[in-house]
Amino acid sequence: MFEADILLEDIREILSAVPFTLFMALVTFVFSTIIGSLFALAEYRNIPILREFIFAYKVAFKGIPLVIVIFLGYYGLPPTIQFLASLIGINFNGHHTPNWVLLVIGVTACIAAFQAEVIKGALNSFDNGQADAARSLGYTNGQLFRRVMFPQVVIAAIPDLTNSIMVIMKALSLGFAIEVVDIFAQSQLTAALNFYYLEAFVIAVVIYMIIAFLVTTAADRLERSLRVWT
């Protein structure tokens, strides 16, 4: 158990999956944050019909386990894409969509429901007295948002956004169910090839913990450095 040469070989193979996992996590993070922010803004402004739609969306995506969302996306999206493409007159075979795109769409749909909550929490932490002060100084709405609200809201959201990056990294590990190779799937493949299961999984555990540590430390630094000038 735990022989050095096997560990080294496993580490090299599993590390090779890290860049792609990080790339997928970044794409998911960007899109889910954009969608979540739109949701949160719609709720903040209290837009009638959108508000109910967003509530239903959140209930649905928080109640269903992510594996099932991923599988639903995997079996449901390709026909949908094909159908939508045929509506605008493009002959596109939806079943040629790469699996990782389907995974990213599924995870984004699920995480967006939680990101909306994060952004809403950050918006709620904003002191409305400052908005009144800015208005009395003659700021326009755009200026108010850009100069007063945005810088504070972003800083308030940093800890939760860091958390959600880690959640996305972990959520992508379910991609092995639809044959997307990320850190976890790569450790499974490596283990299946040389039959040293525990070793490969322990290496994956260590890699995930190191990434979590690095991400949290970087976010803490960023938050501290931004807080100085507000």
Next chain:
Amino acid sequence: MDLKTMIPELMTALPLTLAITFVAMVAGFCLALITTTLRVVHIPVLSSLAALYVSYARSVPVVLQLFVTFYGLPLLVAIFGMADFFTPNVAAMLGLSFYHGGYLSEVMRPAYLAVDRGQHDAADSLGYTFRQKMMGVVGPQAVHIALPGYGNALIYLAHNVALVMYIGAADVMATAHLIMQRAYNQYQFETYLVLAVIYSIMCLIIWVIVRYFERRSPMYVPAVGPAKRVAMPSL
């Protein structure tokens, strides 16, 4: 696809799913209590071990935790000659307990820390013992603050039970896969929709129960609103 035969067949696997959830719930709660105590009361080596355990449970995907439990613990218990004890179901229960314990301790610790410092001091100055202080003064307030987070933790636990299929436990997901294979994989999307409905109902029931306690808990606490914390899932 025939719902009339499919749903009863899925229901046969429900007891196991609920059993895994229940064991993980109870064992995870005990683990979380121990871990939180170790982290709040500073004991040199033990509290850093507890911190390491919490960061393991929170930063590693649950599937990976399940696999580590499934492959790792048999080696551990083989020392005591009980390796046969390790069926996938037991591994699933243990793996999810570890996960839930670590996640829950990050709900309990902030709740404990959120209780006003003055309350501790007041209880101490009245000569309460640690146990009296916990049961009578700090505990009820911490429970009130922790309840929303606890409800979320339970819902994520129920979600993650859907993953035990991958280490070979015969839960609802695994039964659904059997049904799909029997139908030559024609109705996968529909079967997953049915699963989604089943899990949504499970989460709804958990939410209603927790909501009931949330409504009741403020009666022990004078005018302390629950700490608004953003809930992020753990997968």
